[in-house]
Amino acid sequence: MKRLFNVILSALFPNTCVACGEIIPENEFLCEYCAEMAETVDFTKCCTRCGMPKKQCRCSKRVFHFNGCAAPFYNDGVMQKAMYRFKFGKKEYIKKFFAERMALTVKTAYSDINFDIVTFVPTTFKRKSKRGFNQSELLANEISKILKLPLLSNLLRCKKSAKIQHTLNFDERFKNVKGRYECNRNYKLNGKTVLLVDDIKTTGATLDECAKQLLLLGADRVYCVTGLMTAKNKKKEKK
Ligand SMILES: [Zn+2]
Ligand SMILES: [Zn+2]
Numbered sequence: 758m759k760r761l762f763n764v765i766l767s768a769l770f771p772n773t774c775v776a777c778g779e780i781i782p783e784n785e786f787l788c789e790y791c792a793e794m795a796e797t798v799d800f801t802k803c804c805t806r807c808g809m810p811k812k813q814c815r816c817s818k819r820v821f822h823f824n825g826c827a828a829p830f831y832n833d834g835v836m837q838k839a840m841y842r843f844k845f846g847k848k849e850y851i852k853k854f855f856a857e858r859m860a861l862t863v864k865t866a867y868s869d870i871n872f873d874i875v876t877f878v879p880t881t882f883k884r885k886s887k888r889g890f891n892q893s894e895l896l897a898n899e900i901s902k903i904l905k906l907p908l909l910s911n912l913l914r915c916k917k918s919a920k921i922q923h924t925l926n927f928d929e930r931f932k933n934v935k936g937r938y939e940c941n942r943n944y945k946l947n948g949k950t951v952l953l954v955d956d957i958k959t960t961g962a963t964l965d966e967c968a969k970q971l972l973l974l975g976a977d978r979v980y981c982v983t984g985l986m987t988a989k990n991k992k993k994e995k996k
Contacts, residue, residue, distance in 0.1 A: 775842070775851045776835040786854040787835075796831040798986065800866050803827075807961060808981070810988050819931075821961060823953065823968035823979045827866035828986035829858040832957055840956060840985055844892050852892075855956075855984040856899035863904060863952060863982050870950060870980060875901040875908045878955040878967050879915040879938070896984065897954035906952065912974070913967055914939050923959070930962040938970050946976040958983040 771780045774788035776795070781788045787795065804814035808826030830836040843851040863872075877897035885891050894910060901908035916939055925933055951971050955964060958981070968979040 772850075775848075775854045776839040778842075786850070791835040791839075794835045796833055796836065798828055798831060798862075800827060800862075805866075808958065808986055813988055821965050821968070822972055823961075823964055823981050825867060825870075825980040826958060826961060826964065826983070826986075827862050827981070828958060828983045829855075829862045830985050832959070832985035832987040836985055844956065845888075847890055847892075847895070852895050852899055856896050856903060859896065859954070859982050859984055860900050860903040863900070863980075866982075867952075867980055870978075872904070872906050872952045872980070873949040874946075875904070875906045875952045875954060876910070876912045876971070877953065878963055879913045881915045881917070893955045896956065900952075900954060900982070904952075909944070911941055912944055912946075913970055914941065927960050930960045931965070934962045934966040938967050940970040940974045942974075944974055946971060946974040948975070948977045951976045951979045953979050953981045955981065955983045956985070958986040960987075 767783060772783050772785065773779060774781050774791050775786050776791040777788060779788045779790075798808075803810055804816060805825055806816050806823075807814055807821055808828065809815070832840075839851055840855070842848060843855065875897050877891070877893040880891045880893070897910075898908055916937055953964060953967055953971065958964060961981075964981045964983075968981070971979050
């Protein structure tokens with residue numbers, strides 16, 4: 758009976774590819790084409806601190822407050838499309854897809870780190886109300902369940918909606934986020950190792966500012982995981 762119900766259900770709501778929406782077999786996330794096109798990040802070729810492909814690492818110019826940064830995919834092509842569909846559609850199955858891949862990234866890139874808590878980059882109240890959710894919060898919630906780590910959801914607060922980041926250059930972005938986030942002083946993170954979650958990393962300015970706030974609360978170390986990361990000449994870095 759349950760099987761019949763499942764058959765009817767999958768006929769009415771077929772499983773679709775997270776990136777393009779094409780119908781695919783149950784228990785899969787990507788169609789063959791998108792699976793082929795998805796640009797996965799090879800950690801062994803990236804800087805362990807900023808997460809960028811080694812040739813694009815700028816750690817000698819700027820010391821980030823976070824101790825590490827990693828992402829399963831590049832912010833491009835089919836994965837960018839998938840994240841966009843999640844951001845503007847709150848699709849459960851896309852959330853599950855990214856959360857699973859991000860959790861796997863944490864296990865691989867930070868295999869020797871013992872995390873105490875998970876938190877995420879907040880958005881302004883206005884933007885959250887408008888969209889109805891904060892995609893980073895949804896991802897962090899899911900990741901905390903997979904990794905069996907407690908989620909602290911009101912650690913950070915976004916004070917003001919500064920200028921939209923994507924029109925700014927590298928240095929402007931760091932200036933733009935200054936003072937934008939504050940931490941909840943009711944918490945003490947003494948000696949804790951924090952996993953900070955966001956949807957996309959571009960320059961790392963937002964993550965850096967949030968990490969700084971977490972360190973001010975007493976956190977020992979902050980490691981970041983994002984669904985996507987922006988880098989140039991990605992294809993050259995591909996295996
Ligand atoms: Zn597809
Ligand atoms: Zn670096």
